[in-house]
Amino acid sequence: MKQILTFFVIGLLINGCQTGTPKSTDPQRGKPIRPNKPTTTFSRQPLALVIGNERYEHNPLNNPVNDATDMAHLLKKIGFKVTLKTDLKQRAMDKAIHEFGKRLSKNRGIGLFYYAGHGAQVMGQNYLLPIDNNRIQDETDLEYHAVYADKILKRMEDAKTTLNIIILDACRNNPYRGAARSMGRGLARMQSTSDSSGSIIAFATSTGGTSSDTSRNGRNGLYTSHLLKALENAYQTHQRLDDMFMQVRNAVKQESRRKRQVPWYSASLSKPFCFRGCKTVVTTVDKPPVEAPIPPTSPESMSYLSVTTTSRKTSPPEPGTLFRDRLQEGGEGPEMVWIPAGRFKMGNIRGSGESDELPVHEVSVAHFAMSRYEITFAEYDRFAQATRREKPDDKGWGRDNRPVINVTWHDAIAYTQWLSQQTGQQYRLPTEAEWEYAARAGTQTIYWWGNSIGAKRANCDGCGSQWDGQKTAPVGSFAANAFKLYDTSGNVGEWACSEYEEKYTGKEQRCVNNANSLVQRGGSWLDFSPRVRSAFRDSRKPTKRLEFVGFRIVRQVEK
Known part of the structure; x- marks a missing residue:
């Protein structure tokens, strides 16, 4: 049978939670917009249903018709x-919606549903509101007088399309008369329940958060204004759709600094999707080898663990796939992304680095997963509480989504061991080679984005950010590299599992049980720009607790 790829993009946004005067002009309503000639190479012309509601009986909105029309x-x-x-x-x-489902069933190509207007949720169930919302007096009325959002998912799944994209640009307050205080704030997260081969779920802000109805262009809501720009750019540049949402997330965060709107998404894809075909990162791909388990940290011996050995027969997860492992005690672990196996040049490639970055040499790296962000205080504090460890000092900068600091190398190892026990998977710190390979993400430039530091690319002393030389930034405050990793340059230095040596001899490819000097990578908010280069190396004693050092983790391929 033909494999079905069901790809859900669910962008949830407060769209105009402010009252406004309805527009005096009205665009064409209910009329299909037919392209003169498709400019993409689809086997079947994709179908889209776009709905914008703003002239509500109760609490009319300003921008949904503009958003939908654009x-x-x-x-x-x-x-x-x-x-x-x-x-x-x-x-x-x-x-x-019913007629759209019927058209999709006949077409069985790509389907896209877009909605802008009011939305509400009760007990984890999401509803889209029609303009005749005066009939809705309490949450019970939603079932009878609003549109159940999951019904749209089911319509598209039942149509057996090859690709489904659903974007809900919906107000995250509960916009009807008599809305109860006990009701959940914002829309609940949604997901497909079908046996699809992939999905991406995106929110215009984190669950329970709020979003802005206004943007700098004065025509669209904040999230949609950036979504429109990013979607057109993704089409022109063959950009992956999940990477596009990463770009939207960063742009919205940047514009909404005061209100701090932070879009969120989660992806589980079996293959990348780009509107005109994806252009892949050029790397030499090796067959992924079997990796041995991480040794305990208690022995004081200097024995080493090789991370690459013999090859596997089973296929590894698709590179770029995002996931979170479930914890035994409930909840989920850090967000991870699968990194492709490959071969790269390691060290002072550009000739502008330090003597300990030599010799430049080629290294083969196996398939592995890495945390997209530096481990946060929220993630580490959960571990500390579960194991009754002392929580590290945050210097008064804040905890939650800021990178954890003031942790020793042994603390970081203990976290990976606890996470391994909680998930049944093999977590550890990255080897130095894995770290540089992931940070470069297929590039040979000084920084992953180029050979100059630029501005607002990272958090370091001289990087042009608001946190430079002062303190850590919330994780994900800057753009991600091509492997979807954030903050590999600056913010906090990151522990690796490899022993430091003044010249490369092979230890950079192995984990060590213990050593007097351990590798730290990436540079920090305190460092000048040359120290956040992809090739830059530093070393620390494993017992050091510093306000500019944290860590990220890797997970080995499941056996």
């Missing part, structure tokens, strides 16, 4: 056959 025009440009509907009552919304 999205429809962009999708037409990309090559979709678009049906645009605006200001729909409940019966009209139900009919539009």
Whole structure:
């Protein structure tokens, strides 16, 4: 049977949680927008249903019709056959979604559903509100007078399309008369329950957060304004759709500093998707070898663990796939991303580094997963509480999503061992070679983004950020590299599991049980820009606790 790829993009946003005067002009409503000629190479012309509701009986909005109209025009440009509907009552919304499902069943290509307007959630169930919302007096009325969001997912799944994209640009307050204080704030996270081969779930802000209805362009909501720009860029540059949402996330965070709107998404994909085909990072890919388990940290011996040995027969997870492992005590571990196996040049490639970055040599790296972000205080504090360890000092800068600091190498090792026990998987610190390979992400430049430091690329002394030389930044405050990793340059220096040596002799490819001098990589908020280069190396005693040192982790391929 043909393998079905179901790919859900669920962008959840407060779209105009402010009242506004309805617009006097009205675009074409309910009329299909037909592209003159698709400009993409789809085997079947993709279909899109775009809905924007703003003329609500209770609490009208400002921008949903603009958002929907602009999205429809962009999708037409990309090559979709678009049906645009605006200001729909409940019966009209139900009919539009039903007819869209029937068209998808006949087409069985790519389907996209976009909605901008009010939304609400009760007990984890999400609802999209029609404009005749005066009938909704309490949460019980939602079931009868609003559109159940999961019904849209089911319609698209039942159509057996090859790709489903769902974007819900919905107000995250509960916008109807008599909304109860006990109701959940914002929309709940959604996911597919089908046997799809991949999914991506994106929120315009974190669960329970709020989003802005206004943006600098004055026409669209904050999230949609950046989504439109990023989607057009992704189409032009063959960018992966999940990377596009990463770009949107960073742009929204940057514009909303005062209100601190932080979009969120989670992906589980079996293959990348780009509107005009994906361009891959050029690396020499090796067959992934079997990796031995990490040794305990208690022995004082200097025996080494080789991270690469013989080859595996089973296929590794798709590079770029994001995941979180479940914890035995409940909840999830850090967000991880699978890194492809490959071969790269390690060390002072550009000739502008230090003597301990020599000799430049080629290293083969096996397939592994790495945490997308430096381990945060929230993640480490959970471990500390579970194991009754003292929580490290945050210097008054804040905990939560800031990188954990003031942890020793032994603390970091203990965290990976606890995580391994909680998940049944093999977690550890990265070898120095794995770290540099992941930080470079297929590049040979001084920094992963180029040969000059630029501005606002990282947090270091002279990097041009608001945190430079003062303190840590919340993780993910800057763009990610091509492997979807954040903050590999600056913010906090990161422990590796390898022993430091003044010249490369092979220890950079191995983990050590213990040593007098351990590798630290990446540079920090305290360092000048030359110390956040991809090749830069530093060393620390394993017992040191410093306000500029933290760590990230790796997970070996499941056996």
